[in-house]
Amino acid sequence: MVGLVRLLGIRFLTWLNSLGRATVLWANAMWWLPRWEGVRLIVTQIYYVGFLSLVIIVLSAFSIGAVLALQFYTQLARFGAEDAVGVGLALVVLRELGPVVTALLFAGRAGSALTAEIGLMKTTEQLSSMEMMGVDPLKRIIAPRIWAGLISVPILTAIFNTVAIYGGVVVGVNWLGADPGGFWSGMQEGVEIYEDLVKGMIKSAVFALLVTWVAVFQGYDAPPTAEGMSLATTRTVVISSVLILATDFLMTLVFYGDF
Amino acid sequence: MQASEHLIEIRDLSFRRGDRVIFDGADFDIPRGRITAIMGPSGTGKTTLLKIIGGQVKPDAGQVYVEGQDICSMNRDELFAFRRNLGMMFQSSALFTDLSVYENVAFPMRVHTNLSEELIRDLVMMKLNAVGLRGARDLAPSQLSGGMARRVALARAIALDPDLIMYDEPFTGQDPIAMGVLVGLIKELNSALNITSLLVSHDIHETVSIADQIFVIADGKVIGAGTPEELRAAPTPMVRQFMHGEPDGPVPFHYPADDIEFDVLGEAG
Numbered sequence: 060m061v062g063l064v065r066l067l068g069i070r071f072l073t074w075l076n077s078l079g080r081a082t083v084l085w086a087n088a089m090w091w092l093p094r095w096e097g098v099r100l101i102v103t104q105i106y107y108v109g110f111l112s113l114v115i116i117v118l119s120a121f122s123i124g125a126v127l128a129l130q131f132y133t134q135l136a137r138f139g140a141e142d143a144v145g146v147g148l149a150l151v152v153l154r155e156l157g158p159v160v161t162a163l164l165f166a167g168r169a170g171s172a173l174t175a176e177i178g179l180m181k182t183t184e185q186l187s188s189m190e191m192m193g194v195d196p197l198k199r200i201i202a203p204r205i206w207a208g209l210i211s212v213p214i215l216t217a218i219f220n221t222v223a224i225y226g227g228v229v230v231g232v233n234w235l236g237a238d239p240g241g242f243w244s245g246m247q248e249g250v251e252i253y254e255d256l257v258k259g260m261i262k263s264a265v266f267a268l269l270v271t272w273v274a275v276f277q278g279y280d281a282p283p284t285a286e287g288m289s290l291a292t293t294r295t296v297v298i299s300s301v302l303i304l305a306t307d308f309l310m311t312l313v314f315y316g317d318f
Numbered sequence: 319m320q321a322s323e324h325l326i327e328i329r330d331l332s333f334r335r336g337d338r339v340i341f342d343g344a345d346f347d348i349p350r351g352r353i354t355a356i357m358g359p360s361g362t363g364k365t366t367l368l369k370i371i372g373g374q375v376k377p378d379a380g381q382v383y384v385e386g387q388d389i390c391s392m393n394r395d396e397l398f399a400f401r402r403n404l405g406m407m408f409q410s411s412a413l414f415t416d417l418s419v420y421e422n423v424a425f426p427m428r429v430h431t432n433l434s435e436e437l438i439r440d441l442v443m444m445k446l447n448a449v450g451l452r453g454a455r456d457l458a459p460s461q462l463s464g465g466m467a468r469r470v471a472l473a474r475a476i477a478l479d480p481d482l483i484m485y486d487e488p489f490t491g492q493d494p495i496a497m498g499v500l501v502g503l504i505k506e507l508n509s510a511l512n513i514t515s516l517l518v519s520h521d522i523h524e525t526v527s528i529a530d531q532i533f534v535i536a537d538g539k540v541i542g543a544g545t546p547e548e549l550r551a552a553p554t555p556m557v558r559q560f561m562h563g564e565p566d567g568p569v570p571f572h573y574p575a576d577d578i579e580f581d582v583l584g585e586a587g
């Protein structure tokens with residue numbers, strides 16, 4: 060029992076220590092106003108973390124939209140409420156699935172790549188040699204990647220939302236034959252800009268912050284070994300995913316919990 | 319005046335990694351505008367010393383003055399400003415793998431100067447030519463051999479003609495011709511531009527031929543210091559053993575360990 064308490068205590072302290080170092084890393088990196096050169100670096104990184112994630116985002120969004128429409132339609136048709144497919148789909152996608160699934164995919168596609176890239180740069184002393192040139196790698200390497208993530212994830216979420224709804228239209232309206240008028244007007248009446256769209260985007264911004272933070276810290280903090288690197292990339296995906304799902308629950312509670 | 323004669327003054331340096339003592343009260347005076355060599359057995363802390371001078375590794379005790387400023391008491395911004403006048407060639411080359419050879423050498427110029435693209439190009443070509451790799455400018459670091467990568471790293475370290483250049487084993491893996499060229503290059507940078515050079519090397523012959531001053535370190539201490547002639551004329555047993563490469567003597571060859579009987583034969587031995 061004492062051993063267990065001690066083990067948990069040590070675990071907790073190590074965790075607190077990592078959290079502290081991660082915060083210092085983040086603060087040092089973000090204490091930086093991007094100037095022209097910085098903007099160029101950010102745009103390059105948006106290409107790598109954002110643009111290259113586009114294919115998987117679009118494919119997933121379309122199939123999730125299609126599946127949702129199928130499920131909603133078969134259930135709602137039993138009550139003759141096919142018109143509600145549009146609004147149901149839009150609410151689920153804008154409020155939950157858009158931000159959450161985009162962030163999860165981003166963590167798997169771009170987060171792990173960020174971790175591996177930064178970890179390798181550290182292992183091969185590239186960050187160290189940059190420091191010796193008087194260039195701060197936190198500003199030059201870490202900060203542009205964090206900014207790129209913060210900008211890319213909300214944009215990817217918006218694209219996800221659009222494509223998912225399009226997927227729903229293709230299946231619900233074009234294929235299963237729901238009435239397009241009812242579909243769109245239901246959506247228009249049921250969806251509110253602030254309540255649904257904006258709050259969903261706020262979620263995605265928070266997720267972006269979490270994923271990029273975890274990814275760069277895991278890379279920066281990885282032990283310089285093959286095993287250390289592979290553990291770090293795995294950790295990025297696992298920790299980000301758990302954080303995304305947990306904060307999503309909390310934010311849903313705060314945003315929509317009504318008690 | 320003392321301060322102008324020595325660019326770097328290190329006093330009572332102590333540093334340990336875990337239980338292992340790397341420096342134990344070592345003093346160094348690195349003369350300005352000269353070539354100073356640091357020699358010593360593998361694993362004694364030569365690379366560590368360079369990183370301490372660059373402010374990357376904080377010593378446990380002691381002072382490190384460069385231009386009269388204490389490196390250890392600088393904050394982050396001061397440290398980065400200080401490093402702009404410093405060039406370091408890493409033992410592992412540490413080239414940026416996502417940039418070409420050309421861009422690696424141009425990198426310090428791009429971030430620290432506003433030179434025009436043509437001027438940068440001319441400078442990069444001059445630096446690459448000096449190390450014989452002008453023709454390799456479009457290669458990626460992964461396409462270079464170990465010796466070539468070192469020479470690119472050297473070209474990058476001297477890109478901005480800094481006040482202080484630290485070379486960590488520049489001669490390793492070089493063929494005799496390249497070796498001669500590099501020796502000449504280091505010497506010329508030093509005499510023409512009056513750059514203070516700090517050279518870590520195991521190649522006794524080359525080092526003795528260009529160094530103005532040599533420090534031999536072992537066991538966390540400076541075991542010999544002076545001009546090459548002084549070291550040759552009045553060597554301590556440790557320095558003599560090291561300079562002649564004798565396996566037996568006061569300088570330990572082995573990383574600290576138990577007796578070999580113990581490790582090989584087990585406890586029964």
Ligand SMILES: Nc1ncnc2c1ncn2[C@@H]1O[C@H](COP(=O)(O)OP(=O)(O)OP(=O)(O)O)[C@@H](O)[C@H]1O
Nearest residue numbers: 335338340358359360361362363364365366367409
């Ligand atoms: N990151 C580190 N963590 C722990 N110990 C380290 C680390 N880096 C170096 N050491 C230890 O510090 C000691 C000095 O290392 P250093 O690299 O300075 O040696 P060196 O004199 O440059 O050797 P060489 O001539 O082989 O390059 C070595 O014993 C090494 O085991």
Ligand SMILES: [Mg+2]
Nearest residue numbers: 364365366409
């Ligand atoms: Mg070394």
